[in-house]
Amino acid sequence: MxxxxxxxxxxxxxxxxxxxxxxxxxxxxxxxxxxxxxxRRGKAPAAALPVIAFGFYLSVLLIITFLSRESGNxxxxxxxxxxxxxxxxxxxxxxxENVLLFLPxxxxxxxxxxxxxxxxxxxxxxxxxxxxxxxxxLVTGRGFFxxxxxxxxxxxxxxxxxxxxxxxxxxx
Numbered sequence: 001m002x003x004x005x006x007x008x009x010x011x012x013x014x015x016x017x018x019x020x021x022x023x024x025x026x027x028x029x030x031x032x033x034x035x036x037x038x039x040r041r042g043k044a045p046a047a048a049l050p051v052i053a054f055g056f057y058l059s060v061l062l063i064i065t066f067l068s069r070e071s072g073n074x075x076x077x078x079x080x081x082x083x084x085x086x087x088x089x090x091x092x093x094x095x096x097e098n099v100l101l102f103l104p105x106x107x108x109x110x111x112x113x114x115x116x117x118x119x120x121x122x123x124x125x126x127x128x129x130x131x132x133x134x135x136x137x138l139v140t141g142r143g144f145f146x147x148x149x150x151x152x153x154x155x156x157x158x159x160x161x162x163x164x165x166x167x168x169x170x171x172x
Contacts, residue, residue, distance in 0.1 A: 004090055004093035005093045005096050005097055005100075006015065006096055008085055008093065008163050009097070009100075012064055012068070013064045014170070016060075018058050018063055019056070019060040019063050019140070020056070020059075020125070022059040022108035023055060023059035023060065024058075026058065026059050027051070027052040027053075027054075027055025027056055027059070028052075028144075029055075030051060030052075030054070030055040030058075031046070031052060032040070033080055034046050034051055035086070038105060046112070046113075048147060050108065050111040051112045051113075053108050053112065054108040054109060054112040054113075057104045057105065057108050061101065061105070063154035064086060065133045065137070065143065066103065066136060066140075066142055067142075071098045076144055076145070077138055077144070077146070078144065078145065078146045078147065078148070080147070081147055081151070082148060083146070084146065084147060084148040084161070095148065096097070096167075097151050098153050098156065099153075099155050099159065101153065102126055102130070102153040102154070102156030102160065103156045103157075103159055103160040104160060105125070105126050105129065105157045106119075106126060106156065106157040106158060106159060106161030106162070106163070107160040107161070107162075107163055107164045108160075109122050109126075109157075109161065109164075110160075110161050110165065110168075111164060116161070117164070117165070117168070119158065119161045119162055119165055122158075122160075122161035123157050123158040123161060125157070126153060126156070126157020126161075127144065127150065127153070127155075129153075130149065130153035130154055130157075133153075134146065134149055158165065
């Protein structure tokens with residue numbers, strides 16, 4: 001099973017150049033937009049590095065979950081809970097990969113945005129982003145809508161947020 005996780009992660013390396021090409025302008029726009037809103041509220045500018053890291057992560061997420069797939073590849077939906085786990089090692093690897101995919105969401109989100117330092121808020125936002133990705137995959141045929149993906153992505157956002165929260169507590 002871990003062999004599949006490793007191979008799948010290695011296969012995503014080929015998308016890194018596109019992630020950086022998309023991530024640079026996206027991160028810059030995100031940072032500009034956040035600082036624009038913060039200035040209007042009379043707040044100090046946001047720290048650039050965390051926001052840029054989160055912007056790059058979002059571009060990687062977009063490419064992995066949507067743009068790296070061919071259109072019409074797997075149109076359909078699976079609304080059965082826990083239908084992925086236990087079928088075979090390949091499917092178990094997909095479950096682990098979905099958790100790993102959203103770990104940075106929770107961690108980098110907490111680092112970049114004060115509101116996302118709340119574990120519940122970050123987890124719910126991770127769930128909302130996951131639902132959005134799954135719906136987009138269903139509508140465009142660039143993936144397969146699965147309730148399990150939403151659950152595992154949400155778990156990943158929760159664990160990433162929890163790690164950030166614990167490290168922050170230990171640092172204080």
